[in-house]
Amino acid sequence: MLQFSVFRAHLTHSRARLLSPQANPVNFDEYCQQKAAPPGSSTYYALRQAPVARQPLLTALFALRREFEETVKETTDPTIGRTKLAWWQKEAAALAAGEPTHPVSQALAAHLPDVQAEYPALQGIIAGFEMDLDQARYLDYPNLRRYMAGVGGTFASVVARATAHEPSQAASWAAPLGEALMLAQIVVELGNDARHGRIYIPIDEMQRFNVTAADLINRKYTDAFTEMMRFQTARARDAIRKALDALPVGERHSQSTLRALAALALALLDEIERDGYHVLHQRIALTPIRKLWVAWRAARKH
Structure with a gap:
């Protein structure tokens, strides 16, 4: 009963945050909040599980x-995309040199204790x-893992x-979790990506499953597609659970945001499975209240 009362109080506080107007002009922290974690998103609720003092830094990282x-x-x-990424490469160097110009970079400069130490990792993500x-x-799969290692693991x-x-x-225990979360994202975003x-x-x-790219693009649901998605979902779920089990006991509390994201991914995979893997024509999502509950409970689980 006490646990539910605490959760209800947390929900009331979150509703107040959702409804409160932005009184101040947009600064770099507000920019990062709007970019990375709009109210109602999974990231929004996952970040709320982190220590308050660390939330601005984590929000800036997700915004980046x-x-x-x-x-x-x-x-x-693609040419425009490469030009923009080249600009971000220069901006990352400027951040490391203490001369950021973008609101996200300015937020990182303000909140990241050792920017230069993380510079190689930022290059790896780009x-x-x-x-x-x-x-x-x-x-x-080995080729896909190269992609997941940079975008997810790093x-x-x-x-x-x-x-x-x-x-x-x-990195030894966080990178596998990041890659596992990417596997879940691939399942969730399959239709939109296609x-x-x-x-x-x-x-x-x-x-192997006799599914073609045309099947995905044309939103064709078949028994073969269902079997393929059952395999993809099971692999993502197993990878997340294995990565969570590998978290050091002494770090479980410190990683409340990542653990909340993992719990949200598992809940969403379950929802997709219950819906029959109908992800080609729609984006299946959890309700905000369920996201809040899943993230809140995961962060307090030891």
Whole structure:
């Protein structure tokens, strides 16, 4: 009963935040909040589980990732995408040199204790997203993992180091979780990605299940598609659970945001499975109240 009362109080507070007007002009923290975690999003509730003092830094990191993602996935001309990513490479260097110009970079300069130490990781994340401009398909799982390592694993490592008790060890257990979260995202975004010409399910796996790219683009649901999605969902779920089990006991509390994201991904995979994997014509999502409950409960689970 006490636990539910605390949760209800947390819900009331969240509703107040959702309804409160922005009284001040937009600054870099507000920009990052709007970019990375709009109210009602999974990231919004996951970030609320982090220590208050660390939320601005984590929000800025997720905002940076969102900037990279928009650059490659919402740009139809690869040449323009490369130009924008090249600009971000220069901006990352400017950030490391203490001369940021973009609101997200300015937020990181204000909140990231050692910007220069994370500079190589930021370059690695950009390189990961650059792969989206070079290829829209992956031959097999090892090739896909190269992409997931940069976009998911390296990013999760940076996020983990922001709150870890032993940051130097974070990559060993955070990177697998970041890659696992990417596997879940591939399942969730399959239809939308296919409509934009990107298919992240490896070619050899699609051939194994006798599913074609045209099937995905044309939103064709078949028994073969269901079997393929059952495999993809099971792999993502198993990878997330394995990565969570590998989290050091001493770091579980410090990683409340990543654990909340993992719990939200697992809940969404369950929802997609219950819906029969109908992800080609719609984006299945959890309700905001369920997101809040799942994230809140996951952050307090030991």
